[in-house]
Amino acid sequence: MKKILGLIVIILIAFIGWKGWDYYQSTYVGKDYYAVVKAPMPAETDIKADNGEVIGRGFKYNVDAYAENGEKRQLDFDVITSGDSANGSAYPEGTILQLKASEKRIIEKKVITSDKVPSSVKEKLGLS
Numbered sequence: 001m002k003k004i005l006g007l008i009v010i011i012l013i014a015f016i017g018w019k020g021w022d023y024y025q026s027t028y029v030g031k032d033y034y035a036v037v038k039a040p041m042p043a044e045t046d047i048k049a050d051n052g053e054v055i056g057r058g059f060k061y062n063v064d065a066y067a068e069n070g071e072k073r074q075l076d077f078d079v080i081t082s083g084d085s086a087n088g089s090a091y092p093e094g095t096i097l098q099l100k101a102s103e104k105r106i107i108e109k110k111v112i113t114s115d116k117v118p119s120s121v122k123e124k125l126g127l128s
Contacts, residue, residue, distance in 0.1 A: 026102060026103040026104055027102055027103070027104050027105065028102060028107065029102055030100045030101045030102035030103075030107045031067055031100070031101070032067065032068065032098055032099070032100055033065035033066060033067050033073060033075060033098075033099045033100075033101055034065060034066055034067075034096070034097070034098055034099075034112075034117050034118070034121045034125060035063035035064060035065035035066070035075065035096075035097045035099060035125070036063070036094065036095070036096055036097070036125045036126065036127070037061065037063060037091045037092070037093055037094065037095040037097065038063075038093065038094075039093055041059075041090075041093055042059045042060050042061060042062075043059075044057055044058065044059060044081070044090075045057070045058070045059070045060060047060070047078050047080050047083075047085075054083075055080065055083055055084070055085040056080040056081070056082050056083025056084065056085050056086055057080070057081055057082045057083065058078055058079050058080040058081045058082070058086075058090075059078065059079050059081070059090050059091075060076070060077075060078050061076065061077055061078070061079065061091070062074065062075070062076050063075055063097070063099075065097075065099055065101070066121045066124045066125065067121075068118045068120055068121060069120075070120060070121075070124070072124075073101070075099055075101055075106060077099070077106045077109065079091065091111070095111055096111065096112050096113065096114055096116075096117060096125070096127070097109055097110065097111060097112070098110050098112045098116065098117075114127050
């Protein structure tokens, strides 16, 4: 009986560890995508937290982004320009972005110059 109970505990610990690793990989480990902010430009709007509370004013962007291997992905993100949670300013049309994205979220976003974009992606973004 102790052996069976011990085996169940080991299996349970392994399962919890695997689920934790899977969650971490899908949430915090991402790859680089490249995008250009194109028209139509978003209008300034209220940005809300998951609970519906307004946390500031800003812009909601939706961009077509490409990985170095050519994979296309549509990415959505907010830039909060006012309020306690302000995290940047509006991106002008033509801004080139490098976005590190996991399966679930944008981990990091940076404005870059066209020379930092991989050549395999430049044509897809219209930067050739």
